[in-house]
Amino acid sequence: xxxxxxxxxxxxxxxxxxxxxxxxxxxxxxxxxxxxxxxxxxxxxxxxxxxxxxxxxxxxxxxxxxxxxxxxxxxxxxxxxxxxxxxxxxxxxxxxxxxxxxxxxxxxxxxxxxxxxxxxxxxxxxxxxxxxxxxxxxxxxxxxxxxxxxxxxxxxxxxxxxxxxxxxxxxxxxxxxxxxxxxxxxxxxxxxxxxxxxxxxxxxxxxxxxxxxxxxxxxxxxxxxxxxxxxxxxxxxxxxxx
Amino acid sequence: xxxxxxxxxxxxxxxxxxxxxxxxxxxxxxxxxxxxxxxxxxxxxxxxxxxxxxxxxxxxxxxxxxxxxxxxxxxxxxxxxxxxxxxxxxxxxxxxxxxxxxxxxxxxxxxxxxxxxxxxxxxxxxxxxxxxxxxxxxxxxxxxxxxxxxxxxxxxxxxxxxxxxxxxxxxxxxxxxxxxxxxxxxxxxxxxxxxxxxxxxxxxxxxxxxxxxxxxxxxxxxxxxxxxxxxxxxxxxxxxxx
Numbered sequence: 367x368x369x370x371x372x373x374x375x376x377x378x379x380x381x382x383x384x385x386x387x388x389x390x391x392x393x394x395x396x397x398x399x400x401x402x403x404x405x406x407x408x409x410x411x412x413x414x415x416x417x418x419x420x421x422x423x424x425x426x427x428x429x430x431x432x433x434x435x436x437x438x439x440x441x442x443x444x445x446x447x448x449x450x451x452x453x454x455x456x457x458x459x460x461x462x463x464x465x466x467x468x469x470x471x472x473x474x475x476x477x478x479x480x481x482x483x484x485x486x487x488x489x490x491x492x493x494x495x496x497x498x499x500x501x502x503x504x505x506x507x508x509x510x511x512x513x514x515x516x517x518x519x520x521x522x523x524x525x526x527x528x529x530x531x532x533x534x535x536x537x538x539x540x541x542x543x544x545x546x547x548x549x550x551x552x553x554x555x556x557x558x559x560x561x562x563x564x565x566x567x568x569x570x571x572x573x574x575x576x577x578x579x580x581x582x583x584x585x586x587x588x589x590x591x592x593x594x595x596x597x598x599x600x601x602x603x604x605x606x607x608x
Numbered sequence: 609x610x611x612x613x614x615x616x617x618x619x620x621x622x623x624x625x626x627x628x629x630x631x632x633x634x635x636x637x638x639x640x641x642x643x644x645x646x647x648x649x650x651x652x653x654x655x656x657x658x659x660x661x662x663x664x665x666x667x668x669x670x671x672x673x674x675x676x677x678x679x680x681x682x683x684x685x686x687x688x689x690x691x692x693x694x695x696x697x698x699x700x701x702x703x704x705x706x707x708x709x710x711x712x713x714x715x716x717x718x719x720x721x722x723x724x725x726x727x728x729x730x731x732x733x734x735x736x737x738x739x740x741x742x743x744x745x746x747x748x749x750x751x752x753x754x755x756x757x758x759x760x761x762x763x764x765x766x767x768x769x770x771x772x773x774x775x776x777x778x779x780x781x782x783x784x785x786x787x788x789x790x791x792x793x794x795x796x797x798x799x800x801x802x803x804x805x806x807x808x809x810x811x812x813x814x815x816x817x818x819x820x821x822x823x824x825x826x827x828x829x830x831x832x833x834x835x836x837x838x839x840x841x842x843x844x845x846x847x848x849x850x
Binding site for chain 1: 750764
C-alpha cells in the first residue's frame with residue numbers, strides 16, 4: 367500500500383464522479399413529463415438539459431457574464447431544454463419548475479462513494495470542488511450522507527472549473543501547496559486543468575455516467591498520479607485501511 | 609417541545625460559543641512560555657492575544673485594509689501580544705510562531721457541543737458562521753468531531769462579523785429567507801447584528817468563556833428568540849429529540 371505523505375487534502379468533482387446525475391435527473395424528469403402528457407424519454411431529456419451546462423458556464427468563464435450560482439444556470443438550462451422539445455414554459459407553474467430544478471440536489475451517490483469517502487476522510491481533508499453551489503452540495507450531502515469536511519467549489523471562489531482560478535484559490539484557502547492537494551475526477555479535462563495548476567491528480571473511471579453507450583472519459587488521457595476503478599479502490603491506492 | 613418549522617438552517621458563532629478558546633490557547637501558550645523561560649501567566653497571555661482580535665478585524669470592517677483571513681490576523685496579533693510583554697520576536701523561529709498560531713485550530717469543544725450539534729444536525733442545516741477561516745474551521749472540526757454540514761463564515765463572504773454583509777450574504781448562499789436562518793451565539797453583539805438583518809437569534813450562555821471572573825454576556829440583553837444554557841438545551845428548545 368502506498369503512503370503519499372505529501373498529500374493533505376483531496377478535492378472532488380461531484381457530478382459524475384461522486385454521484386450519478388443522469389439516473390437521478392431522469393428519475394425526477396419522468397413523472398414531470400408524464401404529468402404534462404409529454405412523450406419524451408426522460409434520459410434523453412436529462413441529456414438535453416445537461417448539454418446546456420458547459421455553454422452556460424462558458425458565458426461566465428469568458429467574463430461575458432458575472433458569476434451566478436449553478437442553481438440559476440440549471441433553471442435557465444431547463445427552460446432551454448424545454449424549448450428545444452417545443453414545451454410551452456408558460457403552461458407550467460414556476461414552483462413546479464423550481465421543484466424539478468432541485469433534482470440536481472437529490473442525486474444518489476455511486477454505490478462505492480460513501481464508503482470510499484469515509485475511508486479517505488480518516489487520512490485526508492475531503493471536500494467537493496464542484497461547479498455546484500454550496501446549498502446544492504449541502505442538500506445532496508445530507509440526503510446521501512456524503513461526509514465532507516467542508517464545501518468548497520465554484521461558489522466559494524466565484525468562478526467555474528476549469529478556470530485555473532478555481533484550483534489555485536482553493537489551494538490557497540486550504541493553506542497548502544498545490545502538490546499537497548489532489549483533484550479527484552472522472553473527467554480527464556478537469557484533471558488536466560488541475561495538473562496545470564500543480565495539483566496531484568486521481569482519475570476515477572465512471573464508464574456509465576453518460577449511460578450505457580458512453581464514449582468519453584473511458585480511459586486516462588494522461589499519466590495521472592492515480593487511476594482507480596472506484597472510490598474504494600482510490601482509498602486503497604492512497605493507503606487508507608478499510 | 610416547540611417545533612419552529614420556519615427555521616431551516618442554524619449558523620454558529622464558534623470561538624466561545626462552540627469551543628473554549630481561552631483554555632485551549634493557554635494550554636499551548638504555557639509550554640511555549642516555559643521553553644523561552646518567560647514568567648508570564650498563560651491565561652493572561654491568551655487574554656492579551658485575544659484583545660487584539662477586535663481591533664485587527666476593525667481595520668478590515670472599516671475598509672482601511674483589504675480582507676485577509678483570520679490566520680494572518682492571529683499571527684500579527686501574536687506578535688503584538690509578545691511585544692506588549694517585551695518578548696523579542698526575532699529570537700523565536702518563525703516555524704515555532706506558526707505552530708503556536710495554530711493553537712486556534714486545536715480548541716476543544718464545550719462538553720455539550722458535539723452532542724447538541726449532532727441532535728440539531730438531524731433537523732437543520734448546521735454551519736459555522738465564524739470569523740475563523742475555512743482551514744482553521746476544518747482542522748478544528750476534524751480534531752473535535754464537529755459535524756458541520758458546510759463551512760460558512762468570514763472567508764466565504766470575505767468580510768468580518770458583525771458587518772451586515774456577513775449575515776445577508778450567508779442567507780443568500782443558503783438560498784433561504786433571513787427568518788429561515790437562526791444565528792446561534794454566546795455574544796449579544798453578534799445576535800444584535802444578525803437580528804438587524806432579519807435572522808432568528810439563539811443565545812447560548814457561556815459564563816466562563818473569559819474565565820472565572822467573566823463580566824460580559826452573562827445575560828441576554830434583548831429578548832432573543834431562544835435562550836439556552838448549552839447546546840443540548842438549545843436542541844431541546846428547537847424540538848430535536850435526544
